[in-house]
Amino acid sequence: MAAKSTIKGSKRKKIVKISLIIIIFFMGFIGYGVYWAFFEMSRLPTGEYLTEQTSPDGTYTLKAYVSSPSLSSDAVRGELVFNERDGKTKNIYWSYRESTAKIEWLNNKTVVINGHTLDVPNGKFDFRSQ
Incomplete structure (x- = not known):
């Protein structure tokens, strides 16, 4: 009788492990979907x-654009253009409740956009993550 309960116990543990893996995978998928839909700068x-x-x-x-959604305030988007890579672009700036953009390059790798200092090409400012 003891052997039979051990088999049931090991099956139960296996089912629990598989269930946890499925739940973790599903939660990761949902989390990525939320990030992609609401926070992905591209x-x-x-x-x-x-x-x-x-x-x-x-x-x-650095090119600046203003977006004027119908139900909310203006927002400024900053797009970094890689001039030596056939014009490849990357969004590096997104700020809410702004309608103008003051851009100043401090040197070849540092730019200031509306008071926010960014190191290019990897720096970024996104008001949603502040």
């Missing part, structure tokens, strides 16, 4: 062109 609205400034060495150009 999904930002295009907006209307405002201005642009090129880095002192010409490697990057």
Whole structure:
């Protein structure tokens, strides 16, 4: 009788482990979906062109756009253009309740957008994560 309960116990443990793995996978999938839908900077609205400034060495150009959604305040999106990589772009700035963009390059790798200092190409500012 003891052997029979051990078999049932090991099956139960296996089922619990598989269930936990499925739950963790599902929660990860849902978490990524929420991030992708609401926080991924590549999904930002295009907006209307405002201005642009090129880095002192010409490697990057930062273009600013204003987005005016119908039910909320304006937002400014900053798009970094890699001039030496066939114009590849990357969103590095997203700020709510702004309608203008003041861009100033401090050097070849540092830009200030509306008072927010970013190191390019990997720095970014997103008001949603502040």
